[in-house]
Amino acid sequence: MSARTAQLWVVDDDRTVRIVLAQALRDAGYRVGAFEGASEALAALADGERPDLVFTDVRMPGLDGLAFLDQLKEGHPDLPVVVMSAYTDVASTAGAFRGGAHEFLSKPFDLDEAVALVERALPPEEAGEPAIETTSGGDELIGDTPAMRELFRAIGRLAQAPLSVLVTGETGTGKELVARALHRESPRAKGPFLALNTAAIPAELLESELFGHEAGAFTGANKRHVGRFEQADGGSLFLDEIGDMPANLQTRLLRVLAEGEFFRVGGRELIKVDVRVIAATHQDLEAKVRDGGFRADLLHRLDVVRLRLPPLRERKADVPALAARFLAQAGDELDATAKRFDAAALERLQKHDWPGNVRELENLCWRLAVLAPGDTITPRDLAKALARDQSPGAPAWQLALASEVRARLDRGDTGLHAPLREAFDQVLLETALEHSGGHRQNAAERLGLGRNTITRKLGARPRRGKRKPAP
Numbered sequence: 001m002s003a004r005t006a007q008l009w010v011v012d013d014d015r016t017v018r019i020v021l022a023q024a025l026r027d028a029g030y031r032v033g034a035f036e037g038a039s040e041a042l043a044a045l046a047d048g049e050r051p052d053l054v055f056t057d058v059r060m061p062g063l064d065g066l067a068f069l070d071q072l073k074e075g076h077p078d079l080p081v082v083v084m085s086a087y088t089d090v091a092s093t094a095g096a097f098r099g100g101a102h103e104f105l106s107k108p109f110d111l112d113e114a115v116a117l118v119e120r121a122l123p124p125e126e127a128g129e130p131a132i133e134t135t136s137g138g139d140e141l142i143g144d145t146p147a148m149r150e151l152f153r154a155i156g157r158l159a160q161a162p163l164s165v166l167v168t169g170e171t172g173t174g175k176e177l178v179a180r181a182l183h184r185e186s187p188r189a190k191g192p193f194l195a196l197n198t199a200a201i202p203a204e205l206l207e208s209e210l211f212g213h214e215a216g217a218f219t220g221a222n223k224r225h226v227g228r229f230e231q232a233d234g235g236s237l238f239l240d241e242i243g244d245m246p247a248n249l250q251t252r253l254l255r256v257l258a259e260g261e262f263f264r265v266g267g268r269e270l271i272k273v274d275v276r277v278i279a280a281t282h283q284d285l286e287a288k289v290r291d292g293g294f295r296a297d298l299l300h301r302l303d304v305v306r307l308r309l310p311p312l313r314e315r316k317a318d319v320p321a322l323a324a325r326f327l328a329q330a331g332d333e334l335d336a337t338a339k340r341f342d343a344a345a346l347e348r349l350q351k352h353d354w355p356g357n358v359r360e361l362e363n364l365c366w367r368l369a370v371l372a373p374g375d376t377i378t379p380r381d382l383a384k385a386l387a388r389d390q391s392p393g394a395p396a397w398q399l400a401l402a403s404e405v406r407a408r409l410d411r412g413d414t415g416l417h418a419p420l421r422e423a424f425d426q427v428l429l430e431t432a433l434e435h436s437g438g439h440r441q442n443a444a445e446r447l448g449l450g451r452n453t454i455t456r457k458l459g460a461r462p463r464r465g466k467r468k469p470a471p
């Protein structure tokens, strides 16, 4: 199965979440079904529909998400289920993982993270099977700029050596792809490749995710769980967002890396594994070490060799080849003629700064493959798609706003618009003023407001945005 043609289900009684999440997944090229309750989803299952992955909320009227998870797992034990909840208490997260959830997403979440999670969940190697090289070339790293050629050479050299590698780079620069390439080119290629995003798993559960636990290790641990270290035996383990690992686990990881053996949580049997760890981060780990947030000795152990992935804006010459590849893949998987950018659109692409790096370009290409009316993508099509990308629709804040509105409506509040709008304006103004060091003209320009408007709005309340007191 191609991950991109996979069918995903979103089950949530909250309409906003259904719409926003389903749209983000569709934008990433997946087929999506949305259900407002567990029973609707179970009815579709009974009708013979088969999702490849399910997102479900926990608290829903009728059957709740954890009971739904149980029913799903009974009939479809291998179906990955992502449990989402605004309640990140240990009980619900632990309940979710105990029930066999693949991942837990705490609301509000980053939509990119949700999409990345699907990408990680669907490849076959995630199920602990040996990594299989795909013939579609989906894992192939594209790049012909000096920085990328240097990177390819480094991957070739490093793949052979059993050294730990630290991959650094902004989000979406291809760190996971590089880790996969290191694995694929290594003598461990026939072994498994496992990936774990340290930041995506609640701290309380991370230890058991990494090292496994024995039945009875803690309340509710009724079955033995084999951790990712054990699953990756003979292969490679990719630890993403390593900078977010809690201190106690940093200590434990350091010991495991040094000794190559560990106990499962609550276990007495010493487990020996042969795993190559490839860690990744977008953070400045040296700075974290200086602040006391990361162990210096762990950094040294992980950072035997460092591969730095340049942001896409530093290698814009790679944009056309990447775009062509993504459009070709989209065409292939949508069973349609591959679209192409006309010269003016390509030129426009090169001017963009790509804060979301290759992932942003990939999402844009998929969106255009679906939405652009003709086979040739023009600057006009592009402008529309880019405008959507850059709109301040940072979904996390919209979801947060939606839940605030819901809470107020639930409380029976009326006249919501004026106070919320005031709060919105206040955040906007104060942030812009802080950013401009208290310079009103500059803040007004950046916001696209008149200076008088800013003064008027600020006049209504204490000028907290101003840094220096007036002389």
Ligand SMILES: Nc1ncnc2c1ncn2[C@@H]1O[C@H](COP(=O)(O)OP(=O)(O)OP(=O)(O)O)[C@@H](O)[C@H]1O
Pocket (backbone or CB within 6 Å): 116, 138, 140, 141, 142, 143, 169, 170, 171, 172, 173, 174, 175, 176, 177, 178, 240, 282, 322, 358, 359, 362
């Ligand atoms: N050089 C490249 N050639 C082809 N595809 C790429 C390249 N770099 C990244 N991609 C694609 O861009 C997307 C993002 O890449 P990846 O997940 O590896 O980034 P990342 O740096 O691990 O991101 P994050 O830090 O957010 O987890 C993936 O779909 C990947 O296939």
